[in-house]
Amino acid sequence: MLHISMRKVLLILCSWMPIITWATHGQVTTGAEQLDAYLPMLQGKNVALVVNQTSQVDQVHLVDLLLARDVVIKRIFAPEHGFRGQVEAGELITDETHIEHNIEVVSLYKVSKKMTPGMLEGIDIVVFDLQDVGVRCYTYVSSLHYVMEACAANSKPLLLLDRPNPNAHYIDGPVLEKECQSFIGIHPIPVVYGLTIGELAGMINGEGWLERGIRCHLTVIRLKDYTHRTPYILPIKPSPNLNTEQAILLYPSLELFEGTMMSVGRGTLFPFQVLGYPNQRWGAFSFIPTSLPGMDPSPKYKDQTCYGLDLRKVVPASRIDLSYLLHFYKLAKEQGISFFEKGFDIHAGNKLLRQQIQAGLTEDAIRASWQPALKKYKTIRKKYLLYPDK
Numbered sequence: 016m017l018h019i020s021m022r023k024v025l026l027i028l029c030s031w032m033p034i035i036t037w038a039t040h041g042q043v044t045t046g047a048e049q050l051d052a053y054l055p056m057l058q059g060k061n062v063a064l065v066v067n068q069t070s071q072v073d074q075v076h077l078v079d080l081l082l083a084r085d086v087v088i089k090r091i092f093a094p095e096h097g098f099r100g101q102v103e104a105g106e107l108i109t110d111e112t113h114i115e116h117n118i119e120v121v122s123l124y125k126v127s128k129k130m131t132p133g134m135l136e137g138i139d140i141v142v143f144d145l146q147d148v149g150v151r152c153y154t155y156v157s158s159l160h161y162v163m164e165a166c167a168a169n170s171k172p173l174l175l176l177d178r179p180n181p182n183a184h185y186i187d188g189p190v191l192e193k194e195c196q197s198f199i200g201i202h203p204i205p206v207v208y209g210l211t212i213g214e215l216a217g218m219i220n221g222e223g224w225l226e227r228g229i230r231c232h233l234t235v236i237r238l239k240d241y242t243h244r245t246p247y248i249l250p251i252k253p254s255p256n257l258n259t260e261q262a263i264l265l266y267p268s269l270e271l272f273e274g275t276m277m278s279v280g281r282g283t284l285f286p287f288q289v290l291g292y293p294n295q296r297w298g299a300f301s302f303i304p305t306s307l308p309g310m311d312p313s314p315k316y317k318d319q320t321c322y323g324l325d326l327r328k329v330v331p332a333s334r335i336d337l338s339y340l341l342h343f344y345k346l347a348k349e350q351g352i353s354f355f356e357k358g359f360d361i362h363a364g365n366k367l368l369r370q371q372i373q374a375g376l377t378e379d380a381i382r383a384s385w386q387p388a389l390k391k392y393k394t395i396r397k398k399y400l401l402y403p404d405k
Contacts, residue, residue, distance in 0.1 A: 282314025
């Protein structure tokens with residue numbers, strides 16, 4: 016008789032299950048669902064797709080959907096986490112072949128994250144369909160930037176199938192400063208920017224953020240029955256460690272901890288829902304990060320008991336909650352522990368936030384310092400809205 020441990024069962028379920036939801040979808044129609052609107056643009060063309068596991072319509076992948084309608088797919092491009100969304104964060108991805116359809120799958124997450132002209136050779140049109148979560152450091156928008164840049168430089172049209180942003184109902188956080196630009200933050204936008212990925216593409220084009228100010232020939236298939244206030248629950252987890260709706264909603268506040276010495280729960284079944292450090296003085300709640308293939312095989316503090324906060328049942332605020340950062344920074348300072356790591360400024364998008372926390376500023380004072388840049392950003396944002404805010 017075959018015996019499978021409960022841990023292995025959980026790993027299998029965690030690797031393949033759809034995202035855990037807290038409500039129903041409503042009646043939003045995604046860009047990918049509107050086949051009649053974009054299929055004529057693809058017929059008779061050599062098509063490349065920028066897709067991953069989220070690129071589905073009613074549980075059918077866009078690759079299969081288009082092939083069934085005789086669309087010629089010459090190449091597939093995969094972002095961070097890979098075509099199937101099972102590669103851990105930060106792990107470089109090699110090229111592969113879609114076994115079932117014998118289509119080349121080219122990684123956009125290598126040492127260089129940019130497309131080369133050779134990658135677009137023989138391609139007539141590129142289709143982009145990735146599920147974003149509305150947080151600046153989430154790298155699908157950086158891949159979008161480089162795809163747009165390559166399309167513009169090589170005279171290839173880009174067709175973007177828009178999808179809802181689960182964090183579109185507010186705008187918050189410091190606006191990225193150029194000295195902190197990286198692949199986890201390319202654009203001068205706040206941490207939480209309140210746009211769908213289609214709207215952001217319009218902003219990238221319109222504000223001249225592509226190299227040398229070139230413009231991409233962009234077509235966006237808009238959402239139907241959607242506003243920035245429409246609750247939308249993702250049917251498929253967008254990446255290995257955003258595996259619940261709670262994680263997605265807490266991510267804007269907890270992603271900043273990726274630049275600290277604390278664990279955000281990677282290596283557990285509830286990443287971005289807990290915070291901890293291997294010291295009993297840090298909280299009554301405890302968890303042990305372990306190796307979880309398909310999520311995080313080598314997490315911070317692997318096999319060590321971490322103590323801290325359990326946020327799985329809190330109601331996420333519609334803003335970046337700095338109280339967690341301020342609390343744990345104070346605790347680390349009292350114990351003589353170095354709290355910030357090298358990457359914090361990159362995650363924050365500026366050096367000032369770290370300096371403000373070290374100087375003992377209150378959350379209200381820190382938030383007040385964001386407002387001038389946020390006001391300017393909101394004015395720019397209005398030009399690129401495809402959907403109402405209410």
